Amino acid sequence: MAVTLKYTDPALVADVRRTADVPRSGQTASGYGGKIPTSGMVRYGTRWHRVYVMIWSNSGTAYILSKGERLILDPETTDKFSSV
Structure with missing residues (x-):
């Protein structure tokens, strides 16, 4: 499956x-997970969206x-988050 x-x-x-x-849902004691909320928000189109991170090892992917x-x-x- 691709x-x-x-x-x-x-x-x-x-x-x-x-x-x-920052919402508490999704946070685990280990710090790993597929939907960990962050303090980041993105206005995508006309709506604000929470930025989540999936972390399964020593790096994460924001989405x-x-x-x-x-x-x-x-x-x-x-890169825009570095100036906020």
Whole structure:
């Protein structure tokens, strides 16, 4: 079974921000998991979406959920968080 990775379209990313509150759901004692919430938010199209990270080893992949699809953050959007 082939897995297709889908990325966010940088043209649809209107803004990024960090929030003071982070949802507790998805966090495990080990720190690993498939849907760990972060303080990051992305305005993708017209809606704000929480940034989640899937971590299974020593690195993670940031993504958002949009219309039921998991969209991995493109490099341009990821770089925007360094200035926030």
